[in-house]
Amino acid sequence: MPAPLNAATVGPAPRARGWRTGGWVLIALLPLFLCAAYLVPFLGVANWSITLPEPGLGQYARVATDPGVHSVIWRTLRICALVTLLAVILAYLLTYVWIHGNRPMRILAEICIIVPFWISVLSRAFGWLVVLYNRGILNTWAQDLGILSEPLTLVRNDVGVVIGMVHFLVPFAVFPIASVMRGLDTRVLMAARGMGAGRLRTFWEVFVPMTMPGIFGSAVIVFVFSLGFFVTPALLGGGRSIMIAEYVYVQIFQASNWGLAAALSVTMIVIVSLLLLALMRLTRVEKLVR
Amino acid sequence: MHDDTSGGSDARARGMMAEATPFLRASGIEKHYGQTRALDGISLDIANGEFLTLLGPSGSGKTTFLMILSGFVSASAGSLHELGTDITRRPPEARDYGMVFQGYALFPHMSVEDNVAFPLRVRGMERGTRRTLVHDMLARVGLAAHARKKVSQLSGGQQQRVALARALVFRPRVLLLDEPLSALDKNLREQMQAELRSLQRDSDTTFVFVTHDQAEALHLSNRIAIFDQGRLQQVGSPEDVYERPENRFVAEFLGQINLFPVSGLRAEAGRMTGAFEGTALVAPERALAPGAAHLAVRPENLRITAARPEGAVNALQASVEEAVYGGARINLVLRTASGTPVLCDLPAGSDAGLVTPGSPVWLSWEPEKCLLLPQDA
Amino acid sequence: MGTYRPGPVAILLAVLAGLFLLAPMLAVIPMSFTPFRYLKMPEGELSLRHYRTIWENADWHASIWLSVRVGLVASSIATFLATAFSLGMWYVQPRLKALLIGFVMLPMIVPPVVSAVILYFFMSWLAKAAPAIGYDTFWGVVISHVVMVVPFAVVVVMVALSQIDRRIEMAARGMGASIWQASAWVILPNIGFGLVAAWVMAFVLSWEEIAVTLFITSINAITLPRRIWMGLRDNVDPAVAAISVILIVITLAVVLGRILWRETRK
Numbered sequence: 001m002p003a004p005l006n007a008a009t010v011g012p013a014p015r016a017r018g019w020r021t022g023g024w025v026l027i028a029l030l031p032l033f034l035c036a037a038y039l040v041p042f043l044g045v046a047n048w049s050i051t052l053p054e055p056g057l058g059q060y061a062r063v064a065t066d067p068g069v070h071s072v073i074w075r076t077l078r079i080c081a082l083v084t085l086l087a088v089i090l091a092y093l094l095t096y097v098w099i100h101g102n103r104p105m106r107i108l109a110e111i112c113i114i115v116p117f118w119i120s121v122l123s124r125a126f127g128w129l130v131v132l133y134n135r136g137i138l139n140t141w142a143q144d145l146g147i148l149s150e151p152l153t154l155v156r157n158d159v160g161v162v163i164g165m166v167h168f169l170v171p172f173a174v175f176p177i178a179s180v181m182r183g184l185d186t187r188v189l190m191a192a193r194g195m196g197a198g199r200l201r202t203f204w205e206v207f208v209p210m211t212m213p214g215i216f217g218s219a220v221i222v223f224v225f226s227l228g229f230f231v232t233p234a235l236l237g238g239g240r241s242i243m244i245a246e247y248v249y250v251q252i253f254q255a256s257n258w259g260l261a262a263a264l265s266v267t268m269i270v271i272v273s274l275l276l277l278a279l280m281r282l283t284r285v286e287k288l289v290r
Numbered sequence: 291m292h293d294d295t296s297g298g299s300d301a302r303a304r305g306m307m308a309e310a311t312p313f314l315r316a317s318g319i320e321k322h323y324g325q326t327r328a329l330d331g332i333s334l335d336i337a338n339g340e341f342l343t344l345l346g347p348s349g350s351g352k353t354t355f356l357m358i359l360s361g362f363v364s365a366s367a368g369s370l371h372e373l374g375t376d377i378t379r380r381p382p383e384a385r386d387y388g389m390v391f392q393g394y395a396l397f398p399h400m401s402v403e404d405n406v407a408f409p410l411r412v413r414g415m416e417r418g419t420r421r422t423l424v425h426d427m428l429a430r431v432g433l434a435a436h437a438r439k440k441v442s443q444l445s446g447g448q449q450q451r452v453a454l455a456r457a458l459v460f461r462p463r464v465l466l467l468d469e470p471l472s473a474l475d476k477n478l479r480e481q482m483q484a485e486l487r488s489l490q491r492d493s494d495t496t497f498v499f500v501t502h503d504q505a506e507a508l509h510l511s512n513r514i515a516i517f518d519q520g521r522l523q524q525v526g527s528p529e530d531v532y533e534r535p536e537n538r539f540v541a542e543f544l545g546q547i548n549l550f551p552v553s554g555l556r557a558e559a560g561r562m563t564g565a566f567e568g569t570a571l572v573a574p575e576r577a578l579a580p581g582a583a584h585l586a587v588r589p590e591n592l593r594i595t596a597a598r599p600e601g602a603v604n605a606l607q608a609s610v611e612e613a614v615y616g617g618a619r620i621n622l623v624l625r626t627a628s629g630t631p632v633l634c635d636l637p638a639g640s641d642a643g644l645v646t647p648g649s650p651v652w653l654s655w656e657p658e659k660c661l662l663l664p665q666d667a
Numbered sequence: 668m669g670t671y672r673p674g675p676v677a678i679l680l681a682v683l684a685g686l687f688l689l690a691p692m693l694a695v696i697p698m699s700f701t702p703f704r705y706l707k708m709p710e711g712e713l714s715l716r717h718y719r720t721i722w723e724n725a726d727w728h729a730s731i732w733l734s735v736r737v738g739l740v741a742s743s744i745a746t747f748l749a750t751a752f753s754l755g756m757w758y759v760q761p762r763l764k765a766l767l768i769g770f771v772m773l774p775m776i777v778p779p780v781v782s783a784v785i786l787y788f789f790m791s792w793l794a795k796a797a798p799a800i801g802y803d804t805f806w807g808v809v810i811s812h813v814v815m816v817v818p819f820a821v822v823v824v825m826v827a828l829s830q831i832d833r834r835i836e837m838a839a840r841g842m843g844a845s846i847w848q849a850s851a852w853v854i855l856p857n858i859g860f861g862l863v864a865a866w867v868m869a870f871v872l873s874w875e876e877i878a879v880t881l882f883i884t885s886i887n888a889i890t891l892p893r894r895i896w897m898g899l900r901d902n903v904d905p906a907v908a909a910i911s912v913i914l915i916v917i918t919l920a921v922v923l924g925r926i927l928w929r930e931t932r933k
Contacts, residue, residue, distance in 0.1 A: 391834045
C-alpha cells in the first residue's frame, strides 16, 4: 500500500559546494607539476642556448652554418625519411591483414604488432644486434649456406640503424592507419569489385586513396618520433652513424657543450611543432588517436 | 511580468495561483547558441504543487528550458526566482530539485537501494534513518522486493521507478522530468502515467514534466506550456489548450483539426460570421486583426447527416472519400464541394449507412464547438 | 567487415612483414643459452650461465628492484595526476580545454632527447637546490618518469571518461553531491578499468624508460634499462640476452593471455 510521502522531511543539501572551484583544483595539479618540472626547465634550456658559452645567438649560428652539425642533420633527415617510408609500407600491409583478414590472420597480425610494441626498445635493438652483427645469425647462415664468403657489415652503419628504427616504429605507424581502415565502408570495395574492377585495381584505385588520411597521419607521426630517436641509433649505429639525438647526448656528456645541445633542442622543438601544425591542418588529430 | 501575447485562458490559469509571490517565476529567459536562439523570451510562473508539462516538438526549446530550471544550463538572459529569491545563478547541486533524466541515469555500479539512498548519503544522513526512508520510498513505487538487485537486472519500467524513487526520496520541492516515459512501450507508459499522477498527488511536489507526446501531456497535467521554435506558444489547462488554442500551431499540434479559411468577418451579438466557399460560417466572437482568418473545428465535433439538419447554423455539403475503422471510433476523410479535405471522427456504429465511400452527406457543428484562429503571420 | 578479404600477394607480403617484426625477439632466445662469455651463438652445447648471472648477481638485483620501485611510485603518481586532471577537465569543460590538453601532452610529443635535455637541466638544478631528489637519485628518476609517462595516462583516463554517460554526473550533482562525493562514489567506480589500464601503461613505460634515464642518472640510480644499456655499450654481455628473453616471455604471456581471453569470450 502506498505510504504517505509528505511525512518525512529531509534537510537541504549543504550549501556552497563549489563544483567549479573543485574542478579547477583537480585540473590544476598536473599543469602546475609540469610547469615546475618541464616548462620552467625548458625555459632554462632555452636560456642555455643563448648564454653558453657566451651570451648571443652564436650557437644558433653554428646550427645554421657548421658543416659538422649540417651533416648530422642531413643524415638524420635522410634516415628518418627512409625509415618513415619503410615503416608506413610495412604497417600498411600488416594493418590491411589485421583489419580485413579472416580470424586466424587477424590474431597473428595482432601478435606481430602488439608484442613488439610492448617490448623494451633495448631488447629489440639488442635482438637486431644478434641478428645482424658480423658473427650474427644472418651472416652465419649466409656463410654456412655459401651465399656469402665474407660477412656483410650490417651494424655500426646506416643499414642497422634503419632496420632497427623501422622495427621500432612499425607498431606506431599501424594505429593511425588502422583507425582509418576500420572506419572504411567496405561496401564501396564490394561495389568496385562488383563493377568488374580486379583485385589489384580495386586496391590501388579505391582502397589506397580512401585510406590516404591514415597513411599521411601515420607518416607524420613516424617521422616526428624518429627525429628525436636516440637508443636504437646509438646501439645499432655504434657511434659511427650519428643522428641528431645522439649528437645532443655527446655534446652534453662528452663535449660539455651545453649551449649547442640546448640550441639543437630548441631547433628540434620548432621543427616538430611545424610538422604537427601541418598535420593538424590536413587531418583531424582526434580521428587518428582512436 | 508576463508578456501580453497570452490570452484570457492564461489569465484564468494565473488566477488560480497565489497572487503574492509565485513559487517559481521565469522572466524573459533566453538561451543563445551562437546565432541560434534556443529560447526566446520565456516568461512563466509555476505554482507550488502543480503538475506542469512542457510540451513541444523536438528542437522547440522545452528541454533547454527544463535544463535552465535545473541549473545545468545557464540562461543567456532573463532571471529565475524561487519564492522571490533570485536563483538564476544558483548551481544545480544547491537547488534541491529532484530530476529524472531521459534514460534514467541510474548509477550502474550500485544496487537499487544504494541508488535511492544516494541523495540522503550526500546529505550526511545516518544509516538507520536512511534505510527507513529508502525502504518506504521503494515500497511506495512497488520495488521493495528488488532493493538489493543491480539496476542492470531491472526492466525498463522498474528502472524508471528507481529513478523516480531516487529523485523523490530527499523530498525535493520540485521534480523535473525529462521525457521519462519515452523509452517505455505503450501499455507500460500508460501504467506509469497513472503512477506519476498518484505520486504527484501524494507528494505535494511540483512536477515539471517534459514530453513531446500530446496525449501524455493532456492526461497528466494541471497545466500545459506549449513550446515551438524557442517561444512559449500558450500556457493553460489541458481543456484550455485543447479546446481554445490561441494559434494555429497549438491547434494543430494538439491533435487533428479542420481549418476552414474564412473571409469578410463581421461581429454581431457575441458571434462572428465569415464566408467559406460562399457559405456563411459562425463562431464565437474573438478579437482578431481585421480580414481573413481560419475557422477551426476538431474532427470529433462534426456531425454527419443525410440531409441538412433543421436549424443548423454551420452546415456544409461534402462527400465521403474514405472511411477508416479504428475500433471504438471511425475516422472519415471527406471533401467539400470545392475539394477542401475535411476530417471527421465518429463513434463506431453511428450512421452506418452514411460512412460508405462516395455517399454525399451534410457536415454540421455548433458555433460553440468551433473557434477562430488568426491567419499566420 | 563484409567479405572484402586480402588476396594471396597481400598475405604473403604481410607474413614477411610479420616475420621481420618477430625476428629479433626470436633471435635472442638461442643467444641467451650460449656458453660463451661474449656475444657468440652456442655451438651444440647450451648453458644457463647467463640466467644464473641474472639470478645471482647483486648488481642486476639492485637494478631490477630499483626499476620496480620507481615504476610503482612513478605510475601511481602519474595515474593520480592524470586522473585528477582528466576528471577536472571532464567536469569543468573549460574554454581553454584544447590548450591545456596540448600542454600536458607535451612530454609525449616533444622528441625524447629534448625532454631528456630539459629534465637533465631540471635535475642538475635540483642537485644544487635539493640534492636528495635531484640528479642520480631515486626521487629524481621518479619525477622524470612521471613527466614522461603522465601524458599516456591522461589519454587512457580521458578515453575511459568519454565512455561515461554524462547524465550520471548530472544526476549526482542534481541530488546535491559535492564534486568530491560525485567523484568518489559515482564517477571513479565507473572508470575503474580505465584507471587500472592507465596505471599499467604508466608502469610499463616507466619500467622501460631509457632515453631520459640515461641523461639524469650516473652511478647511483641504475635502473634495469640503464644496466642493460651498460651491458650493450662496450663489450656486449650475453646476460642481456637472458634478461631480454625473460622480459619477452612475460610480455608474450600477457599479450597472448589477453587475446585468448578476448577470443574465447566472443
